[in-house]
Amino acid sequence: MGLMHLDVPEASGGYSHYGVLARFRTAKALYRACEAVRDAGYSKWDALTPFPVHGLEKAMGLKPSRLPFLVLATGLTGAGLGFGLQSWVHIMAYPLVISGKPLFTWPAFVPVTFELGVLGAALGAVLGMFALNKLPTYHHPLFRSENFARVTDDGLFIAIESWDPKYDDQGTADFLSGLGAVEVERVPIEDPRDDEGAA
């Protein structure tokens, strides 16, 4: 189906299906289920929600994002380049005394230095977030689930991938049902070329 199904996930070879997708009714139930999945020792799994559930990363046992370091680096780079450019222009490339001020008028370079620092940091934040999240990813096996369209509406999901070492076809599905999932389904990995009928 168009743009969204152009790639095949790298792990598709040798696995009969992507994994198990379970829907939960409330944020509370999802939170507890995530704690249980984490405690059961699963590692290749995800919670999928229409909005960020507060504190869910704790329940999932995720490490904090490393993005801040990148942002600091790109921000300092932007500011450094900005200050360097201005100093170079006014001292070396085009030295000209203006309003009786010395060539190296560092206070006058502060505004542009600051703005370029912010630009660098903001680009770092956005592009870094895209990179860490592997966005864009137009194709994903989860999009094959009819149900999954609710993930941007009111659906709160947990997906456990079949290549998780602890994964067990029936056991994992039962495990999720036992945690209070209202719907549990197996999500296939299909060849994108014979995919016309998918949602």
Added chain:
Amino acid sequence: MSHGPRIVHLDQLVIRPGSGWARLPLIAAAVGVVFTVVSVVLAMGSEENAKQFFHSWLVAVIFFLGIGLGCLFFVLIQHAAKAGWGVVVRRLAENLACTVPLLAVLFVPVAALGMYDLFHWTHADAVAHDRLLQGKQPWLNESGFWIRAVVYFAVWTALALFFRNASRRQDASGDDGLSRRMARFSPPAIALFALTLTFAGFDWLMSLEPHWYSTMFGVYFFAGTIVSALAALIVLTLLLESAGYFRGVITGEHLHDLGKLLFAFTVFWAYIAFSQFFLIWYANIPEETNWFLSRLHGTPENPASWRGATMLLAIGHFAIPFFVLMPRTIKRNRRLLMVGALWMLAMHLWDVFWLVMPNLHREMTFSLLDVTSLLGVGGLFAATAGWLLSRGSLVPSRDPRLVESLAFENV
């Protein structure tokens, strides 16, 4: 969730009799009185010493007054925003704000005896030959100065007492109406606070150099004041916590928030300070640059003597804390946050010193009186604060938002 609610015992939140904190008022008062006496004795040594005394005393009073006023603003803004998170530290701020009447008393020497030594515009002979100063006489005259000082202190004292008393009455009665009352009064109180603080800054600091003027000065005074108050709140909270109070009350979340505010106002201060310097530097108009020149130069023998002081302010009050207070981990680490807050207190003291002292010394000079005045005023300040703290619960124990505050978590 597996674990139950966090249990918070409010009876641990009063100063225990016989503890170090209970003895603090007495010890601090002794220190304060001794050093005040020492300062006065030193001041009587010579005319030079008297001049030095009034300047040093002004630095000390403005520094501690800044903490009190900043805490008053913290209380006002908490009520105006109907904030939940800060309830657990609000009582500390209420108490520190109530040191303002003490500082009004300590301000008396400045207004009663020090005017001539501090303020050039009180010199009748100088005014007689200075058209600019003549023009400013309707504002810069001694009776006006006194009347305004009385008004400023009266407003601040009234506000500080009102908010502390209402909050303490709520401890006793649990009356929700008091929260509503305080929320209703706080916005006009903020307006009053803004005006009085601005003109106090003009009167007591800007008019030290009576030819100089800057429309930004009130905002500059405000920014430094808030920085010092937040730093003082953090220090006080952590000290009380390490003495065994606040167990299960103050969490990393509250410290993180206080740290964020300290960081934000440090940056705000830098923004204001830089803008003020920058616009004056850029336009380069003689009557304005004078003020900065006396803070960037010195005497012919030592022409850059104040430059280091100004650089220290730029680096120590902004560059270093900007990077140190930025990471989340530091704001949540008690020891590091303590270091950061103490550093900012020291830097704010340096800021006040930098504002006042070039008026006296064309070359940067320290004096024994700087230390004795600071200890004198500081001792009395700490004694008053300690006494106020020991008078009741350390948190607003029946504030309807206390539970919200205790359970608060950062985004």
Added chain:
Amino acid sequence: MAQSQDNTHEPVTGRAPLIVGGYDFRSLTEAVAVPVERKTPIGWWFFFLPSLALLGLFGVSIGWLFWEGTGIWGLNNPVSWGFAIVNFVFWVGIGHAGTLISAILFLFRQKWRTSINRAAEAMTIFAVMCAMVFPGIHVGRVWVAYWMFPLPNQMDMWPNFRSPLIWDVFAVSIYGTVSLMFWYVGLIPDLATIRDRAKTRIRKLAYGAFALGWRGSHRNWLHYERAYLMLAGLATPLVLSVHSVVSMDFATAQLPGWHTTIFPPYFVAGAIFSGFAMVMTLMLICRVLFRMEDIITMRHLENMAKIMLLTGCMVGYAYAIEMFIAWYSGNPYEQFAFANRALGPYAWAYWIMVSCNVITPQLFWFKKMRNHIGWLFVSSILINIGMWFERFVIVASSLHRDFLPASWDYYQATFWDFASLIGSFGLFFTMFCLFARFLPMVATAEVKTVLPEADPHQGEELVRVVPVGSDTDALAQAAPAGGGGA
């Protein structure tokens, strides 16, 4: 909509609901998505076509400017900066409220912002677009606009980085870029919502392409929220810097009335003030047009009114301090500049400014006025007028009295001055109409987080307070006795 629940009274225990009308996740999605998906309503054309006409006028006035030159404006020798700079500052200022709502209120955890931040951020971007037109055209020679950029060129010349006008180029274009990124990052989850609801292939492709394959993964949300937080942390000083830099266009000069140190924070406060007035105008219309009275509730309007009161007082404070210091300075030029402002040929503009900006918002001290839709609308328009006049007063009244009385003159705007001012509103409203038609106007994913059921600890007791003097052990073991909640 029927009578909406009143959520303007904040109780002292617990919190009033941020949105009313009994929404759950699904009905909220529906409420926001349907205006994007349904057929274009007639009412939309009613706003769009006049906007488009004004945009046409804008195009004509710019075309005529390029053909004829800046002589078509009312500029004269002392007043060499006229409507172009006034409009520029005005539009940049309008943008600031969007960033305040999306970034500063985010950092202050003001969750009510979620209902209005999307539209406010869109407003920011369109306002910055309008603003950027004016520096581009104001010398009438658009073909040398590239001189503003640090590009190596055949003349071997570089821009003067000591000039505030170059800081403007950087500040405003970077502000526009960062605002656009911030807005787009916020849009991604909602674009995915429209994608997943799409019935036609074109919609699915169009929205899907921009949704980047977002699938709500919490491993993604983790980085996403961190990026959003940092963008907010960056946008906050950025927005302060942008109007500070704009203020420096004036304040670095030596001209009385321009050169005053309070300009940076005063301009920022004024910018937020005017921007909130514009958000108010737009939201009052949109909430009725799109039936969102329960999402953009009375409480949102009241909170905006409070911020307008606050920033209005800040602006009033700055006016007063400027006046006081002008007198206190003892500088006759300063004193004249300000006396002339209030009493000279432009006194009419000055008093329009004071009455709209300082007096009008004072009525917001009263709850009744903060909850009065009609007054909110009228005052928001008045404040926008007042804030435009503030910039006009700063520019015209300071310039028209030169140091040399022989060159004194009076700036009289021409038809083409007004055409470019009104025309810029055309650009703004055209863009806003397109936004309201094709993009989700409310940040649905964010509003969902403020619904009570989004809280994974809903109803759990997190803290139990043991009062002074009670039998602590018994209480600690007793059954939960109320309280709790996060």
